[in-house]
Amino acid sequence: MTRVSFLAGATGPWSIERIEAIRGETLAQATALARVESEGEIVPAGRAVWTLSGVRSHERYLERAERERLARQQEDLGRPGSRRAALIPIHKRPTWWQLAQDERRELFEGRSRHIAIGSSYLPAIARRLYHSRDLGGPFDFLTWFEFADEDASAFDELVGRLRETEEWRYVDREVDVRLRR
């Protein structure tokens, strides 16, 4: 299982433009960030201001037809034109996690169109989801996005639309970290 650590501090390939708490407590200010993926345990850099860890785990809601459509549309991370990135860690309320699988799926896609909204910004906005709930950290998900300068306003629109959904009423902590390289 691929693990990830996001290490925020004074050095790293991405410059942090701003760290903004959308809901709940913010993360400490830092100037640079590294996203480190590894197949084994990651030993965090000693000088990090904060570290967030997660895993690239299996899909929790995506159905086969949706995944095939996404696979045709989406592009991978690391495109040369992707000079901008965002890290958006979120935590959901206990009431979300107490819902049954079919209730969460219905809220996630049936009523909130989470997949449909994200898809409408493909391939411009590349995305990778990391799970961290079972790891016991402060967030349930760490989502990483990469896009070009000219798609920055489309990205603002994307996150704005998600934040208006019924699913987002279950989000009780969200931090928006914007980056540039």
Next chain:
Amino acid sequence: MTRVSFLAGATGPWSIERIEAIRGETLAQATALARVESEGEIVPAGRAVWTLSGVRSHERYLERAERERLARQQEDLGRPGSRRAALIPIHKRPTWWQLAQDERRELFEGRSRHIAIGSSYLPAIARRLYHSRDLGGPFDFLTWFEFADEDASAFDELVGRLRETEEWRYVDREVDVRLRR
């Protein structure tokens, strides 16, 4: 999030009757086992022969109607008459985890009747599922069962039926640890 550690060694409230590899590598022999739940990090006992860790996480397949039915039927752990227990850690093949959510659900319940089979042994066989896949340990799930002496053969039947399902073709490691107190 409640964490669990199963500590196998020379001491613990449960005596290990046998440790049997059903598929793949076994676990080392030991004579006693403790199941320790905690809301924080668990510091494993220094003398454990082996330790398996997991979390009580949210439901991954159970739908609302199924959960309500289970809640009415099942009994909790720790019943005075439950003199027997089993710990069954399993690991599933990568091909399982590469399936989409609807494909896994269809295999799990639609074709393998996992919930239905387990339900038909309620309330005799009490059960608690711990998730460990995202934690990066050697197993994906650690399932703990408790039952009375007179239900031991029903328990054998239950695990026998599950092992014949299509879902179980995706299991590439399974160890069956039987206990008594």
